[in-house]
Amino acid sequence: MTTTRGALRVLLGDDHKIVREGLKMVLADDPQVQVVAEADTGPAVLDEVQKLQGPLGIDVVLLDIALPGMDGLDVLQVLRKSWPELPVLMLSTYPEKQYAVRCIKLGASGYLNKSTDPDELLAALHRVAAGGMHVTPATAEALASLVSLGRTKTGIELLSHREHQVYLLLTQGRTVSEIGAQLNLAPNTVSTYRARILEKTGTKNDVELALYAQSHGHGPGAPRN
Structure with a gap:
């Protein structure tokens, strides 16, 4: 060129x-x-x-x-x-x-x-x-x-980089095995990250996580890259 x-x-x-x-x-x-x-x-x-x-x-x-x-x-x-x-x-x-x-x-x-x-x-x-x-x-x-005194992180902000990666893939409807294959992680490890994500986002299951994701502009029905 x-x-x-x-x-x-x-x-x-x-x-x-x-x-x-x-x-x-x-x-x-x-x-x-x-x-x-x-x-x-x-x-x-x-x-x-x-x-x-x-x-x-x-x-x-x-x-x-x-x-x-x-x-x-x-x-x-x-x-x-x-x-x-x-x-x-x-x-x-x-x-x-x-x-x-x-x-x-x-x-x-x-x-x-x-x-x-x-x-x-x-x-x-x-x-x-x-x-x-x-x-x-x-x-x-x-x-x-973010730097204001006394500010507490919530939801997505609490996720580590790896948890954030798993979260994005979960909101795209990927299965645990698919996420493991893409990120080169064992299924049990992905499941552990999923549990942490549910805890940090205040959700109890995949349905609640999907609703949470949609409310934050992710997942099916939200804008996609």
Whole structure:
């Protein structure tokens, strides 16, 4: 691929081709932004970053959360460890209040919902490529409340990273065995995480967890990546 001199070089990481094509159309409106690579799985994102660290290079990774093989949060952590100077902008359909703070705490330079206006997306890409952070008012409010004195974490905020991964897969209707296969965990381990998730979300069974998930923008009937 020929790269425009001086263009901001972007790697797209999303498992849906139609989403990647739509993003490329949006980014094509800015002559100073060029998509130099795309990937549809977590491991593929890391492979592309590894390949393009050189003459071409990457200025920003635009990364989805729900990726097969390795989810976006795990990919983000690997990127922060191996390429700490590479900005990562998360783009997802998941609710901002629950996920933006989690992503930023893991090292993302910003978080945007996929319903974001194209102009805001382009502005965010330029901002994080220049070394800045893109924080929406809603995310800023969530960050402020997180550090407020006396604030107690509740529900989803109490979940560990691994519990959060299992929670997301449970809300997608995955079975314990399917989750174990995807995350390389024994079924008994997944069941243990499930029990912790029920306790921390204040639910007693899968039906209540499904209702809880829907009320927080997850699961069947909620927006999906």
